[in-house]
Amino acid sequence: MSGNEGRPEVRVTGIGAVSCLGPGADAFWAGLRAPAGPPAAVPGLTERVPDALAYQVPGRWPADGAPGRYGRTTEFALHAAREAVADAGLDADEIADMAVVIGTAGGETGERDGVAPGEAGRSEQDWSPTFPVASAVGGELGAFGPNISVSNACAASGYALSVAMDLVRRGEAETVLVGGAESLAWVPLAAFSRLGVNDPSGCRPFDLGRRGTVFGEGAAMLVVQSARAAAGRPGYGRLLGTAWSCDAHHPTSPDPAGRQLVRVAEEALREAGLGPDAVDCVIPHGTGTRQNDVVEATVLREVLGGRADDVPLFSLKAFLGHSAGSAAAFAAVCAALMARHGELPANVPLVEQDPECPLWLPQAGAVPLDRPTVLVNAYGFGGNNFSMVFGGEAR
Amino acid sequence: MTAWNAVAESVVAGVGLVARPAGLPDGEVWFDYKARLGPRGYKYLPESCQYLLAAAREAQAGHPAGLAPYGEERCGVVVGTNSAVAALHAEIEQTVRSEGIGALSPMTTPFFSVNLVAAKLSTEYRLKGFNLTVTSPRVAGVEALHLAAHELAGGRGDAVLAGATEAADPHAGRAVPESGAAVFVLRPAGTAVPPGGAVLRTALRFLPPAALSAAAGRGRAEWIVRETLDALCAERPERPTVPVRLVTDGSPVAELVTAAVRAWAPDRVSVPVAAPHAGALAPVQLLAEGLRAADPGPRLVVTAAGPGNLAFALTSPAAAHDTPQT
Numbered sequence: 001m002s003g004n005e006g007r008p009e010v011r012v013t014g015i016g017a018v019s020c021l022g023p024g025a026d027a028f029w030a031g032l033r034a035p036a037g038p039p040a041a042v043p044g045l046t047e048r049v050p051d052a053l054a055y056q057v058p059g060r061w062p063a064d065g066a067p068g069r070y071g072r073t074t075e076f077a078l079h080a081a082r083e084a085v086a087d088a089g090l091d092a093d094e095i096a097d098m099a100v101v102i103g104t105a106g107g108e109t110g111e112r113d114g115v116a117p118g119e120a121g122r123s124e125q126d127w128s129p130t131f132p133v134a135s136a137v138g139g140e141l142g143a144f145g146p147n148i149s150v151s152n153a154c155a156a157s158g159y160a161l162s163v164a165m166d167l168v169r170r171g172e173a174e175t176v177l178v179g180g181a182e183s184l185a186w187v188p189l190a191a192f193s194r195l196g197v198n199d200p201s202g203c204r205p206f207d208l209g210r211r212g213t214v215f216g217e218g219a220a221m222l223v224v225q226s227a228r229a230a231a232g233r234p235g236y237g238r239l240l241g242t243a244w245s246c247d248a249h250h251p252t253s254p255d256p257a258g259r260q261l262v263r264v265a266e267e268a269l270r271e272a273g274l275g276p277d278a279v280d281c282v283i284p285h286g287t288g289t290r291q292n293d294v295v296e297a298t299v300l301r302e303v304l305g306g307r308a309d310d311v312p313l314f315s316l317k318a319f320l321g322h323s324a325g326s327a328a329a330f331a332a333v334c335a336a337l338m339a340r341h342g343e344l345p346a347n348v349p350l351v352e353q354d355p356e357c358p359l360w361l362p363q364a365g366a367v368p369l370d371r372p373t374v375l376v377n378a379y380g381f382g383g384n385n386f387s388m389v390f391g392g393e394a395r
Numbered sequence: 396m397t398a399w400n401a402v403a404e405s406v407v408a409g410v411g412l413v414a415r416p417a418g419l420p421d422g423e424v425w426f427d428y429k430a431r432l433g434p435r436g437y438k439y440l441p442e443s444c445q446y447l448l449a450a451a452r453e454a455q456a457g458h459p460a461g462l463a464p465y466g467e468e469r470c471g472v473v474v475g476t477n478s479a480v481a482a483l484h485a486e487i488e489q490t491v492r493s494e495g496i497g498a499l500s501p502m503t504t505p506f507f508s509v510n511l512v513a514a515k516l517s518t519e520y521r522l523k524g525f526n527l528t529v530t531s532p533r534v535a536g537v538e539a540l541h542l543a544a545h546e547l548a549g550g551r552g553d554a555v556l557a558g559a560t561e562a563a564d565p566h567a568g569r570a571v572p573e574s575g576a577a578v579f580v581l582r583p584a585g586t587a588v589p590p591g592g593a594v595l596r597t598a599l600r601f602l603p604p605a606a607l608s609a610a611a612g613r614g615r616a617e618w619i620v621r622e623t624l625d626a627l628c629a630e631r632p633e634r635p636t637v638p639v640r641l642v643t644d645g646s647p648v649a650e651l652v653t654a655a656v657r658a659w660a661p662d663r664v665s666v667p668v669a670a671p672h673a674g675a676l677a678p679v680q681l682l683a684e685g686l687r688a689a690d691p692g693p694r695l696v697v698t699a700a701g702p703g704n705l706a707f708a709l710t711s712p713a714a715a716h717d718t719p720q721t
Contacts, residue, residue, distance in 0.1 A: 049496055097397045100601070105508060107530065109484060117485050117565030126568030127673045129477050130509075131530035135702035139603045144615065145397045147601035147704060148538065149531040153510045159527060166545060172401040187484045190491045191507040194499040244525035244551075248467070248517040251505040260523055263468070381505065382514025384526050 008169045010239040011230040014088025014223030015333045016080035019320050020055040020216055023079060029337045032345045036319045038202055039214045045186050051198040052189040055216035055321030071108035074136045076219035077181035081137050084177060088223035089233060099145030099173035100138040101164045103156030103180040105325030107131035110185030133181050145173050151325065153380030156180060158328030161388055162242040164224055174229040179221030180326030188324065189215055195252060197289050203322060205286035205315045206293050206361060208352040213287040216321025220329035222336070236336035237392040241271030247383025254295045254379060261299040265375065265387040272389035276304050280372035281344050282313045283331040285379045287322050296377065297357035312367050313359050318348035328378035328386060335374040339392025343368050399619055400626035405544035407593040407710065409580030411453030412683040413446045439502035443479035443562035444512045446576035451516055451556050454578045457589065461520055465553040471524035473543040473557040474513035475535030477674045478564035478573065480506055485565045516556060524552040533644065533672065534599065534698050535559065536679035537706035540579065541597040547583040555581045561674035573674030577683040588713040593686055598623050600705040602648050613651065620655035627709050633693035637709065639664045640694065642678045644671035646701030656697055682710050
């Protein structure tokens with residue numbers, strides 16, 4: 001039960017996903033309850049950058065293999081968006097009124113791979129913007145509501161969730177399609193290699209042997225609605241509180257003091273009207289980079305206080321890799337599915353947990369959860385920090 | 396129902412503009428980061444970041460202590476861009492193909508992430524409240540001003556550096572590449588409007604392009620444009636006379652918006668930016684230029700982009716109205 005009575009409710013009534021686990025939220029959940037697969041070589045790039053592996057969406061996109069109007073990121077987003085809209089049971093009028101807020105770190109950066117400057121772009125106007133995803137989704141669905149593109153690196157879709165929640169709370173939109181989308185591109189994978197943060201084995205957050213992160217790709221979408229618009233629909237839960245902060249410290253490394261990471265989690269809880277005692281589980285940012293995981297573990301122990309040993313974590317990126325700007329939306333969809341199924345799936349087994357990350361990562365089996373309150377973290381380059389409190393409901 | 400009359404309001408308390416001089420021949424150097432920022436610490440930043448820092452410095456010229464008096468956790472940054480790191484991406488990709496990743500600069504490479512341009516602004520001034528980067532095609536600059544105003548109205552900060560920055564996109568095609576930055580110091584609505592400042596009102600809308608092929612869709616779109624203009628100017632004394640500047644791109648969306656705006660404000664519409672631009676700077680630059688004019692008056696800038704994004708922004712300078720003191 002949240003304590004944020006008085007604030008307009010923001011209810012989650014639909015979800016959709018496309019990931020390395022397959023298309024669809026059902027495939028996503030099934031994949032989280034099965035052994036995780038390894039990342040694979042990225043054709044054309046891994047020959048040049050040997051540690052550039054990735055957790056890749058299977059199959060051809062668009063599905064018919066024909067060159068589409070849109071790039072790969074947008075195709076993922078459209079698939080997940082249509083699933084979320086159908087899941088929420090939106091009618092034509094609701095879709096036409098709907099707002100769209102999508103976070104993406106790289107947008108369609110990959111569409112420029114191999115295209116020399118001066119060569120024609122994709123659009124009829126001869127300039128293909130790098131960040132067309134939200135516009136394309138709004139255009140395809142015929143949504144006249146506000147349309148916003150957020151690009152706060154690996155926290156982008158977290159920031160999008162905040163913006164969507166505010167749209168509903170201010171009464172500017174009754175229904176918002178919100179999420180994140182990302183596809184593989186040469187530039188970020190090569191850059192991560194140059195910065196020495198690619199793990200050539202796999203994404204192993206909180207494992208003592210981790211050497212960095214591994215990219216993933218896909219899209220995760222949610223339909224969020226006001227209480228009035230959501231009335232009578234089965235839901236997954238509510239967005240109770242979100243918060244942002246900025247380290248203002250370093251381009252790529254978190255502030256080791258963690259002050260702004262603690263603040264953002266505490267402010268999200270405060271907005272939710274809850275204290276740390278209410279947190280039933282955490283989906284951490286947990287990327288597998290050495291410093292990030294240690295700092296986040298320290299932060300969580302401070303935020304959760306005496307309950308830190310008793311609150312289970314679900315390390316999502318061990319299944320999906322780091323899907324950059326879509327990571328927070330995947331975490332939100334995961335939280336919704338945890339609520340629906342009443343459990344936190346078993347984590348990918350660690351070879352040896354890092355003693356500097358003393359957190360509870362259940363690995364032997366699923367942990368039952370009844371209408372869980374989930375704390376979600378997402379951090380990005382530039383010290384861009386996001387936390388959210390999701391209040392799960394039985395569907 | 397969506398609130399089609401929703402408008403955000405804030406107060407402009409400082410303006411900074413770094414713009415390529417009009418008419419300068421291609422290839423002519425017009426910006427010297429050492430002169431604008433200093434000799435050390437800025438060499439390896441992308442041009443868009445240098446422009447942004449210089450514009451932000453100028454915007455705070457009227458604030459001798461910068462934004463520090465508000466407290467570092469009460470100040471934020473919101474930046475809109477489309478092409479801030481497009482040239483860097485092209486350079487990284489070409490380097491990887493031709494020389495391998497070992498040739499990538501460890502100083503510059505992190506800026507492949509577009510939000511690092513805005514993040515540098517937070518680091519420069521230790522602004523820890525929040526840092527947001529938005530990227531909607533051609534409207535991201537006004538999108539940034541709009542979201543900054545909402546953050547202020549929501550009590551999440553007391554001052555925000557907000558605006559747009561771009562660096563020439565090598566994939567601009569026939570569109571006009573943009574280079575430069577415009578930054579505003581924004582304060583919450585209702586605070587005093589300082590000399591040279593203004594009340595800023597903004598709105599974001601979206602018209603699905605495919606919907607415009609049907610009469611019903613066109614009718615709805617025209618109604619949304621009219622409603623938004625009315626809402627933006629509601630209870631403003633400048634409503635009957637405010638000049639309107641259009642930033643368009645020749646798309647069907649832009650044509651519809653142009654007609655609707657001309658119907659709303661006959662004889663008061665100019666189109667200073669009719670050629671498609673490969674960026675989101677132009678509308679914010681127009682707003683900044685209006686406020687820096689010798690005799691600034693109200694200015695309404697409407698941006699319409701082919702993908703469907705619309706942005707509306709009205710500046711009402713300090714002299715144009717009474718402002719409550721706080």
